[in-house]
Amino acid sequence: MALIVGRSIADELRNGEAVQGRSLWQDARARFFRNRAATTGLVVLFLVGCFALFGQHLAAWSNEDIDWNLLGSVEELGGPNWENGHYFGVDELGRDLFARTVQGTQVSLMVGIVGALVSVVIGTLYGATAGFIGGRVDGAMMRTVDILMSIPYMFVLILMLVVFGRSLLMLFIGIGLISWLDMARIARGQTLSIKNKEFVEAAVATGVRPLTIILRHIVPNLLGVVIVYATLLVPSMIIYESFISFLGLGVQEPNTSWGALINSGASQMQYGTLWQIGFPLFFFVITLFAFFFVGDGLRDALDPKDR
């Protein structure tokens, strides 16, 4: 009897549905969600994202309207107030700070995400290609990166913004131009170690085309490092944009960003309108912390040996 049962189980295994395996990504996801700080960070990021996407529907005021009632007396009456609809108070021109913060959050997050996206796509492919081909091509490609890196980018960006005019597009281009350089180096270094693995050799020996090898065998295996670096790159891009906006060169009025809001808040600090710097700064800080925690969590989750 037991024998028959055993055989039927074996038959079932042989003929039955394919067993689903657990991929390394699934393992990493489980590890990530066990990390409390990282999960909290992800929740915070989700909330900040919702704030940026849907915040304008909650605002009682448009970000462009000036509340003439408060214009002359921002210091005394412009603070956060539930009754008149200025939840975060008003800025020095009497505009609703809640709506302005929503707008600034949108711009800052966009800058961070676009910068990180450019770096992930271009940097990874560029670095993987250079590393995989190797030799002179690698040398030429990486020296180009070195040269671009040696140019003081802040200077170039400021020049660009002055020459071509200050616009959001120019800011994206400028940030996109520099953000992929570090990523290219990281991707190349990883590729050099991956391309000597036997599974890449097996693919070469089988006759898989170089581009397919890069996309199918190399990129998925360096994605772990790339994702971690990208989550840490988003906050640095946000800081970068904030710094430029703080200098007064970034986004232009009436558009705004966290950096611009903090800048104008800081210039009004002497009049005691602390809410003007406090609210943008709060969002800025929690978002950066959340990104850093998520990045840390991802690093631990994707590379458990490396702790």
Next chain:
Amino acid sequence: MNQPLLEATDVEVIFPVAGRGDWPWTPPRKLRAVSGVSVTVNEGETLGIVGESGSGKSTLARAIIGTVKASDGRILWKGDDLIGMTPETRRAHAKDFQMVFQDPLAALNPRMTVGQIIAEPLTTHFPNTPKGEVREKVQEIMEKVGLLPNLVNRYPHEFSGGQCQRIGIARALILRPKLLICDEPVSALDVSVQAQVINLLKDIQQEFRLAIIFIAHDLSVVRHVSDRIAVMYLGRLVEEGPGKELISDPWHPYTKALIASVPVPDPEVERGRHRAALPGELPSPLAPPSGCVFRTRCPVARDSCTEIVPERRKEGTRMIACPFAPEEVPIGN
């Protein structure tokens, strides 16, 4: 006699080695990993290649499979020269010979499922195969190598070393190649699993009429599978011949030393055996000894060995690269 499946003549592989702290324009030193090696493989035959680490046996395999460029010589596949081909034609030929690697887990992409890994040669060379047929073929070959076909969606890290090697063999076999190059396929496995994998290879060889180049540093494994055995030392072929003959009556002093170093699984016999270990270390391939490369460790080396590079001689079915063997080399050293 038919045309041999694979005929490699005077294959040379030279790696440029840049010295530490060299200027970019200093010419790199040349490391001759394989120099002047000729081997032939006939259909359905197993050629064993033995030699210690650094003897160039893996590099020879890679030159044949095409992942390392041979700097000189000819490698003929059924009469077509593989070295002179354009990458495109070369890729088309790749489906006729496949490779099984040493480290079973490292040879499988950790981000792909077993099904995707095994199907890769098929989807590469026949990209228009319908999905259902690919799946069918994958499961068929999995069963053939002794894997449960319902494990197609598992990932490599969920398997043991022996199972991973079976996956590697399944991937190599899915296109029904004519030649399988096994680069130390069992040295990373433990002994019981080694036997399973070797028996699997033998079964498959019979079924598919497969030629195998079997590379190992362990003579006892090679002896078990090979029709003919080639012995390499420092990138050169020193002796080649039918497996049984070569093991029972080695000619070259190096082959003798190799065979003497194989332990006997009987403590009584083993204790009484005279072990003639080779003195010294393998010389650096960057600065190989003049004349015969083996002379620095050879028990019968003479003065003339420093000058004369030993010619390869054919004697019947055997090939030897020592002017004094077999007559003047004492038996068992």
